[in-house]
Amino acid sequence: MEKVREFLKASGSEEEYDAVSRINSLPSMRPSDNSSFYEHFILTGIRVDRVQPGFISCSFKIPPRLTEKNGKLVNGAIATLVDEVGGALVHVEGLPMNVSVDMSISFLSTAYVNDELEITSRLLGKKGGYSGTIVLLKNKATGELIAEGRHSLFGRHNSKM
Numbered sequence: 001m002e003k004v005r006e007f008l009k010a011s012g013s014e015e016e017y018d019a020v021s022r023i024n025s026l027p028s029m030r031p032s033d034n035s036s037f038y039e040h041f042i043l044t045g046i047r048v049d050r051v052q053p054g055f056i057s058c059s060f061k062i063p064p065r066l067t068e069k070n071g072k073l074v075n076g077a078i079a080t081l082v083d084e085v086g087g088a089l090v091h092v093e094g095l096p097m098n099v100s101v102d103m104s105i106s107f108l109s110t111a112y113v114n115d116e117l118e119i120t121s122r123l124l125g126k127k128g129g130y131s132g133t134i135v136l137l138k139n140k141a142t143g144e145l146i147a148e149g150r151h152s153l154f155g156r157h158n159s160k161m
Contacts, residue, residue, distance in 0.1 A: 041065065042066065042077055042080045042081065043080075043081075044063075045060060045061060045063055046058050046059070046081075046119075047059045054122060054123035055089075055121070055122050056085060056088060056089050056120065056121045057118065057119070057120045058118075058119040058120075059116060059117070059118060059119070060116070060117045060119055061114060061115070061116045061117075062111055062112065062113050062114060062116075062117065063113070064113050067112070067113045071112045071113040072110050072111070072112055073110065073111040073112065073113075073115075073146075075107060078105065078107065078137060078146070078147045078149075079103065079105055079149075081119060081135070081137060082135045082137075082147070082149030082151055083100060085121045085135050086103075086121050086133040086135045086149065086151030086153070087100065087151070087153060088121070089121040089122075089123060089133050090123065090126070090131040090133065090153055090155070097155070098129075098131065098153035098154060098155030099153060099154050099155065100151065100152070100153055101130070101152040101153060101154050102150075102151075102152040103149060103150070103151050103152070104150045105147055105148070105149040105150075106147060106148045106149075107146075107147050108145050108146060108147060109139075109144050109145060109146050109147075110146070111137070111139055111146045115139055115140075115141070116139075116140040116141065117137050117138065117139065117140060117146065118136075118137075118138045118139075118140045119135065119136070119137050119138075120135070120136050120138075121133050121134070121135045121136075121151075122134050128156075129154050129155050129156040130152065130154050131152070131153045131154075131155075132150065132151070132152050133150070133151045133152075133153070134148065134149070134150055134151075135148070135149040135150075136148055136149075137149075
């Protein structure tokens with residue numbers, strides 16, 4: 001990380017240097033973990049609060065690494081949260097992850113660094129290997145809806161019988 005900072009400072013890109021300088025640490029990855037660096041980068045710090053059949057509720061405090069220069073949560077991080085939390089809802093332990101077929105996200109408001117989000121995912125329906133979920137991101141303090149995502153997934157898993 002230090003080499004990246006030095007390179008950006010030497011190249012004269014003050015804006016990029018400032019953005020990289022805000023990254024204090026990188027998420028640690030365990031050797032047995034099959035998740036990508038990108039998943040760790042976005043999801044580090046998320047807490048699962050409640051799980052029920054067809055429903056997941058999580059909390060997430062927005063870290064500086066996922067914000068723009070002005071402290072606003074980037075839309076790419078919102079899209080990843082919709083993808084990951086929606087996918088977690090329909091995932092069956094021991095089987096491969098389902099594939100995202102379609103995502104539609106309405107960005108309704110903004111969230112900023114250190115805001116705490118409530119992220120909920122609810123199953124809209126399931127037919128064969130196709131599942132539909134809705135994911136809501138709300139500001140926990142104000143109740144304001146930040147984004148609403150509809151996430152369609154497909155997974156045809158062979159029977160273990």
